[in-house]
Amino acid sequence: MQLDLRYGNGASLGLEIDDTALVADYSQPRVANLPDPGAETLLALASPLEFPSLDQAVTPGDMVTIAIGGGVPRAAALVRPIVDLLLRCGVSADSIVVLRSPANVQRGAEDPCAELPPEVRGAVQSLIHDPNDRSSLAYLAATADARPIYLNRALCDADLVIPIAAAQSGPADGAYGGGLYPTFSNQETQKRYRNPLLRDADSEVAARARSEANEVAWLLGLLFAIQVAPGADAGIAAVLAGSYESVCRRARELSLEIWDWPIERRASLVVAAVDGGAPEQTWENIGRALAAANRAVVDEGAIAIVSDLAGDPGLAIQMLAEIEDRRAALAEIKKQRPDDLVPAIQLAKAAARAQVYLLSHLDEALVERLGLARVDEAQDVARLARRHRSCTVLGSAQHGMPRVAD
Secondary structure, eight states, X not given: OEEEEEEBTTEEEEEEOOTTTEEEEEOSOSSOOOSOHHHHHHHHHHSOBTSOOGGGTOOTTOOEEEEEOTTOTTHHHHHHHHHHHHHHTTOOGGGEEEEEOHXXXXXXXXXXXXXXXXXXXXXSEEEEOOTTOGXXXXXXXXXXXXOEEEEEHHHHSOSEEEEEEEOOOSTTTTOSGGGOTTTTBOHHHHHHHOOGGGGSTTSHHHHHHHHHHHHHHHHHTOOEEEEEEEXXXXXXXXXEEEEHHHHHHHHHHHHHHHXXXXXXXXXXXXXXXXXXXXXXXXXXXXXXXXXXXXXXXXXXXXXXXXXXXXXXXXXXXXXXXXXXXXXXXXXXXXXXXXXTHHHHHHHHHHHHHSEEEEESSSOHHHHHHTTOEEESSHHHHHHHHHHOSOEEEETTTTTOEEEEOO
């Protein structure tokens, strides 16, 4: 069978795999991307889930904060119709704050205000959250466990908060606070949430984290939320708006409908692609792709990650590369809990189970120090696939959730 696997910014890899060897083919997306996310956002705002239309919840003179979480694709196309509606409702442009998460900025995502008219863009306040800047944080309340809650001041001062988050299908991803908490909290809180046990969505730790985040949303008075279901190639498959609880619930259900991948058995080789432009080519998405592939590969099998990754690694990935004893490296990573703890652990787990091949723009020495095999060109992966007795192919693997039958 001839398969076409897209990766990076429009690149394509042709794979020829014998029908008897192909275990599962998820090279193509199940759902097409929305051709006009802005128009879909307007429809969602007009008919929200379990909530009146947004224009009925806004009054002239309101202070409104639009908070954009990490990993939200095409944010500018979402922000434009929201701001247009707010202006029509009598909210002045200088009373609107667009708050971005640091992750949103660090990955090189587009300016969410880019599609606003120049005169509106100049009046809207555009802020980037800094969890280390105490002057930009405000005390909200204490949780039931007596933990102090600090959030960005723009959230606490707003009459209306509109969070925009990307729903994720993976364990614990996107499950907290509708994209607000701990994303827009202080550094101490964010570090506490970088707990490896949170990767198990059924764990007691994860349940407590969800409960705390929902409590914070309630204390903030968060009633309305927007979430998008990510599509292939950094697109958007769906836009949902409405009450906080209904949107969080439906967005996760929809994301699972799109990205839950049943697989009959594990394969000796899993080829996993990370698609999308530079903002998608991150260590976080490489980690997610590795985690997806790791669920579909046999012990001592092989994983081939096809990407355009070029960015410098964070502290945790650097520790994996520099500390020869992998157990010691992981122990130090879990102790320090750097920002990139999760992808570092995902990489280490995959490399412990299978031989990992990586197509990227990274330095060869770095790839080798991480215990990975560097792939020089995409066709090397095609040749690798022809040598294996069984193969599974995952497109947009950073979103996928393979599920092998018991």
